[in-house]
Amino acid sequence: xxxxxxxxxxxxxxxxxxxxxxxxxxxxxxxxxxxxxxxxxxxxxxxxxxxxxxxxxxxxxxxxxxxxxxxxxxxxxxxxxxxxxxxxxxxxxxxxxxxxxxxxxxxxxxxxxxxxxxxxxxxxxxxxxxxxxxxxxxxxxxxxxxxxxxxxxxxxxxxxxxxxxxxxxxxxxxxxxxxxxxxxxxxxxxxxxxxxxxxxxxxxxxxxxxxxxxxxxxxxxxxxxxxxxxxxxxxxxxxxxxxxxxxxxxxxxxxxxxxxxxxxxxxxxxxxxxxxxxxxxxxxxxxxxxxxxxxxxxxxxxxxxxxxxxxxxxxxxxxxxxxxxxxxxxxxxxxxxxxxxxxxxxxxxxxxxxxxxxxxxxxxxxxxxxxxxxxxxxxxxxxxxxxxxxxxxxxxxxxxxxxxxx
Numbered sequence: 458x459x460x461x462x463x464x465x466x467x468x469x470x471x472x473x474x475x476x477x478x479x480x481x482x483x484x485x486x487x488x489x490x491x492x493x494x495x496x497x498x499x500x501x502x503x504x505x506x507x508x509x510x511x512x513x514x515x516x517x518x519x520x521x522x523x524x525x526x527x528x529x530x531x532x533x534x535x536x537x538x539x540x541x542x543x544x545x546x547x548x549x550x551x552x553x554x555x556x557x558x559x560x561x562x563x564x565x566x567x568x569x570x571x572x573x574x575x576x577x578x579x580x581x582x583x584x585x586x587x588x589x590x591x592x593x594x595x596x597x598x599x600x601x602x603x604x605x606x607x608x609x610x611x612x613x614x615x616x617x618x619x620x621x622x623x624x625x626x627x628x629x630x631x632x633x634x635x636x637x638x639x640x641x642x643x644x645x646x647x648x649x650x651x652x653x654x655x656x657x658x659x660x661x662x663x664x665x666x667x668x669x670x671x672x673x674x675x676x677x678x679x680x681x682x683x684x685x686x687x688x689x690x691x692x693x694x695x696x697x698x699x700x701x702x703x704x705x706x707x708x709x710x711x712x713x714x715x716x717x718x719x720x721x722x723x724x725x726x727x728x729x730x731x732x733x734x735x736x737x738x739x740x741x742x743x744x745x746x747x748x749x750x751x752x753x754x755x756x757x758x759x760x761x762x763x764x765x766x767x768x769x770x771x772x773x774x775x776x777x778x779x780x781x782x783x784x785x786x787x788x789x790x791x792x793x794x795x796x797x798x799x800x801x802x803x804x805x806x807x808x809x810x811x812x813x814x815x816x817x818x819x820x821x822x823x824x825x826x827x828x829x830x831x832x833x834x835x836x837x838x839x840x841x842x843x844x845x846x847x848x849x850x851x852x853x854x855x856x857x858x859x860x861x862x863x
Contacts, residue, residue, distance in 0.1 A: 461526035463575050466536040469561070469568040476644050476656075477585040478561055484640050485541050485557050486658040487807050487815070488648055492564045493655075494535055494807060496557030500573045504551040514542065514554055515766040521556060522810055531569045534674055534813040535562045538573065543659040543805045543819065546774065546798040547791075553660040553800070588642045591634035591828070593862055598629030598831070599796035605851075606844035608793045609836075615789060616840050623715045624780035624789045627835035628851055629796050632862065634828045643823075646861035650743050655806075655817045662800050664822020665857055667742060667749075668777065670804055671768055672815045676756045678724060678768065683740065684716035684777050684837055685709030685748035688853040700739045700746050708841035713737055713748040716837075719776035719783070720752050726771070727763050728754030744856045764812050769804050778802040778818055778835065799824055801833040821857045832858040 475488050475495045485496035501521050505513040518540050529537045539560050544552040559579050560571040572579050600608070605628045615621050640663050647665035648656045654665040669681035687703045689696050703709055721733050731754040740749040756763060780786025801819055808814035823832035834854035836847040 459524070462524055462573060464525045464527045464538050464571065464573050465578070466527075466529040466531050466569055466571040467578060468531050469570055471568055472566060473561060473563055473568050473581075475561060475563060476641065476648055478581055479585070479641050479644070481586050481589070481639055481641060484644070484658050485555060486644055486656060487541070488644075488656045489654065490652050494539060494560055494562045496539065496541065496560040498558030500556045500558045502553070502555045504553055506545070506549060506551050508548055510544065510548055510552055511766040511770040514552070515764065517554060518808070525573070527810060531567070533564065533567070534811075535564065535807070535809055536569055536571060537810045538571065540808045541659050541806075542808065542816065543662055543800045544769070544773070544803040545800050546778065546802040550797065550799060552803065555660065585641070588645075589636060589639040590642070591636040591638060593632040593634050595630060595632045598631055600628065602628075602848055604795070606848055608795065609838055609842065609844040609847050611793055612789060612838045613840065613842055613844075616838065619785070620782065621785050621789065622781045623712060623776060623837055623839045624786040625778050625802075625835045625837050626790065626794055626847075627796070627798060627802065627833055629831050629833050630855060631829065631831050634830070637828055638825050638830055640825060643858075643861045647857060650860065651857060653742065654821070655815070657805055657817070657819070657822075659805055661825040662805065662819060662822055663825060664819060666805070666817045666820040666822065667740065667747065668818045668820055670772060670775070670806075670816045670818050671765060673765055674813050678728065678754045678756060680720050680724065680752045680772070682713070682716045682720050682750045682752060682775075682777060683747040684713040685737070686836075686850055686853070687746050688849070689741075689744055689746060696741075696746070700741070703746055703748060704737070704739055708839060709748055710737075711841070712837040712839050713750070715781040716775060716777040717750045717752065719781065720772065723771040723775070724752065724754050724768070727756055727768060729757045730755050745853050765808050765814055765816060769816065773804055774802070775818075777837070780837075798833065802835060821854060823858050830862070
């Protein structure tokens with residue numbers, strides 16, 4: 458039998474600027490409000506696709522864990538070996554799994570380092586590597602804004618004429634830079650401007666998502682549902698009035714209810730109890746406001762073997778990124794959206810060896826490919842939607858990434 462490879466987690470005991478520790482090549486990041494995880498180096502990586510991708514991902518992760526001897530003196534969520542995941546929206550496209558060689562984490566003022574191998578504890582850089590600065594040339598995405606509005610109108614007609622109740626249509630923008638794109642610059646900007654979001658980087662997909670798909674922690678599961686959006690003006694008094702109008706909007710409340718119900722229904726078989734608030738709250742971000750609902754549940758004791766992969770298979774795609782009914786909405790997306798989503802709107806996040814972790818929906822993000830980046834935004838289309846208003850909403854959702862790239 459092959460000998461096991463050592464994995465060591467040691468307390469660092471200091472407050473660390475996590476994103477500033479990252480190298481300029483293939484950074485891995487999951488940071489919110491300064492806390493989170495950053496990693497570098499690849500101990501193991503693979504891709505999965507097809508109808509069994511969540512099962513295949515679990516199998517691969519567990520096989521890798523069996524090769525490791527874990528020494529963990531910190532014992533909290535996010536210590537020991539960590540799996541970074543970035544699943545595609547559509548099962549036919551590749552999803553990426555990465556176990557980093559070195560990982561630094563911080564939560565509530567406690568920091569730690571994890572490394573794989575028999576070597577001495579890695580020395581952290583005293584200062585961050587210089588950030589590269591590039592200039593971007595922007596162009597249309599897969600289809601023009603005018604054509605996208607035509608397709609939104611087509612989706613509205615489908616809703617009026619068929620069983621379709623809601624569908625999420627996304628669009629993209631593409632930019633070419635005059636040099637290699639440095640993901641760290643994007644991450645630092647997003648973290649400063651959107652500290653309440655989960656800022657992430659996995660295999661070139663970088664972004665700042667406000668939507669938590671699942672958090673698993675000691676038998677409890679939490680999901681934050683966002684659906685229904687309005688842009689902010691920057692004037693506090695006007696924005697308070699807009700928040701009130703969003704909370705009363707029948708169109709937005711309808712869209713939100715579909716999303717909440719799809720998540721609650723997906724979690725119910727695994728939970729002994731769930732809590733679904735009667736009405737949403739308004740989540741304020743720097744540039745937009747969303748209707749938000751936090752759905753929570755306690756996993757059934759007899760189903761403690763249920764893990765993130767099991768729940769993801771049930772949850773994804775939720776109505777927040779696909780529509781209702783799911784199969785009909787997914788077919789409409791494939792037929793009329795006119796682009797590949799890749800890993801946009803797919804589950805992205807991390808898991809530890811105990812099964813704890815955080816998985817969000819990859820929103821407000823872009824895919825880097827050397828000196829090119831493709832950014833994405835999607836809108837929920839219901840019977841009361843207006844193509845021009847939806848185009849404006851999509852532009853507001855592009856703003857975080859466009860600003861971070863400037």
